[in-house]
Amino acid sequence: MKTLTELLAADAARIKNDIGSLMSMSGLHREREYDSIVVLNTDGNHWWDDLPLEGRRLQSKILGEYVQYRDLVRVLIRGLTSDGAREFDEADDTITKHVEQQRATWCKTVQEAQTETLEAIDEIQGLLARLYRLYSPDGEAMVIPDTNALILGVPLGQWSFEWCEAFTVVLTPTVLAELDELKIAHRNPDVRTKAERVIRQIKEYGRRGDLRVGVPILSGRITARAIAVEPRMDESLPWLDAVNN
Structure with missing residues (x-):
């Protein structure tokens, strides 16, 4: 039987692989510029193109699996410092934003967005590595x-x-x-x-x-x-x- 650490690492790897597939079907475009209107958006200045049907199905699968993974991790890291909680929230926001593709992003290319998203998952896995009870023999x-x-x-x-x-x-x-x-x-x-x-x-x-x-x-x-x-x-x-x- 796999340990909790191994299960979460396997979940993260599967989610990362699916995100790579999702990004291969995704596209970004610069927000429209108007002569007399200036749109201020703190999320970014690039928007996602509409996904094909296959992409929307994969998107739904990723979100379902990621939410389950995220909720379990959130419980496990409750003992971390406020800095750890902040890092988790920031990583979660990056992942959610780039998978849902409903908000703007500062990323100029899909490759840049993919890199940020995969790195955010690695950051969450890094937070788990700080937990003594998950890795110690007496945990x-x-x-x-x-x-x-x-x-x-x-x-x-x-x-x-x-x-x-x-x-x-x-x-x-x-x-x-x-x-x-x-x-x-x-x-x-x-x-x-x-x-x-x-x-x-x-x-x-x-x-x-x-x-x-x-x-x-x-x-x-x-x-x-x-x-x-x-x-x-x-x-x-x-x-x-x-x-x-």
Whole structure:
């Protein structure tokens, strides 16, 4: 099984590769100049051309994967200094702006924009390298399951791994949303039932304590933690709020 560090590095490499493909389908043009009108834009003076359909599809894929990667990194780097948080926000803005292509940029060429974007991802990976707990032998072991691992596997309290005795199961926003969708919309009733079972498990952990901080599933061995993009867990999915149970 890959470590958290290896998983995030693989995610970053995949996103960078897709951004390269996106930029090969992108174009930039200088903003229009008018004799009597001066347009002031702090974002830049070059605008993106419309993407072809294939480019828009790839753009959507990148944004979905990047948001999941970014949200997890944001949680992990909370212990860094304010300078680290500022560097993260600046890198995130560069990546988002050049992938969404809805705002102007100071880059004069697509190649320049691509270089800035890829360097911004490297900067985020560099922030992760500052975190002692991700690289130290005594750091917290973290397991990040996908939806299939949760609904097809044994209950979380029965999980075990040869490479560690104690670990934290991290439930990402994407997985929580997918569980909610499977419970309601999946055409297979067996899948709906399994998704509902996992949701009941997570709700029970939420009754025991704050999932944002971490709730023991099996004392001394297994902890569950849910990542919420918003500061309040009840602002992500209604069934994660204890008052709605």
